Amino acid sequence: MKQILELVSFRSSDNLILPGLLYEPAKKTEKVALYLHGNGSSSIFYDAVEMNIFARYLNYVGVSFFPFNNRGAHWIKKLNQIKDGEKERVPYGMTYELIKECILDIDGAIGFLKKLGYRTFYLIGASTGANKIVVYHYYRRTNPVSKYILLSGGDDTGLYYEFEFKKNRKKFFDVLKQCGKKIEQGKGRDLVPKHILKEPLISYQSFYDTINPDGDYNIFPFNEYMNNLKLAKKPLFREYKTIDKPTLVIYGEFDEYCYGDVPRCLDILKKECPNTNLFTFKIIKETDHGFKGKDKELATTIANWL
Secondary structure, three states, rough: OOEEEEEEEEEEEOOEEEEEEEEEEEEOOOOEEEEEOOOOOOOOHHHHHHHHHHHHOOOOOOOOEEEOOOOOOOOOEEEEEOOOOEEEEEOOOOOOOOOHHHHHHHHHHHHHHHOOOEEEEEEOOOOOOHHHHHHHHHOOOOOEEEEEEOOOOOOOHHHHHHHHHHHHHHHHHHHHHHHHHHHHHOOOOOEEOOOOOOOOOOEEEHHHHHHOOOOOOOOHHHHHOOOOOOOEEEEEEEHHHOOOEEEEEEEEOOOOOOOOHHHHHHHHHHHHHOOOOOOEEEEEOOOOOOOOOHHHHHHHHHHHHH
16 A cells, blocks of 8 residues: 655644654545654654554554654653744753653644644554553643544553562652752752662653652552552542543553553553543553564554544
């Protein structure tokens, strides 16, 4: 099947210049699926095979495909930002990103696509990208997106607690408080030192954003739910419970970030979803968090659902 592929750039709502790939079927369509990658060293440009497979199957059913690098791509990356008509280089990447900033990136991407004539929008989010979709919906209840696809939504807060602070609950809250103080002192963009975190490529503001049980990152609190950790004051799955659009949720059978029990995590999402008629849940057999070896099955499942 013929398709058109173009490397493009667009501006987020706060004028960061972000890159993306626009895959369009030969026959004109007004439908497009935006793809949000995960965090850490993630980037759509490092997943060429997966992106091409997604595009092929979506284009086949008359949907364009638009994966793009959000401001949280890579650990550290300098981006161009337009301020007062001048281009300025600003440091970003996961090291400095706040998850709520995904709203600025998504709104910018949708605005760019609207100018190209697109009218029907779908959001696909992988790993933390799934969390970002829920955050986007929570703060943008009235938005132009028709359907959501949540792939391997992650318990970022619970995982940090599990691997860094499980043996010392007090340290968890002490570090949270320390990060908060650094932010208040105007030092939020300083890097967290090694004696606090083994991987010091993250700023105090981003680390606080990630581990704060009452923050925007804590979208899928499986660990807290299953083990009654009582870390958060906010209701668990608060943001997820507001979703009122058709939503497809998919996990790999052996997702390594689901505490060894993917079916239980999915059962929790089924129980906590606000409207079972709007939600579809799938487990893809014999694959992991990134759906390794099952790219075609994943793409087919999404295309058929759309």
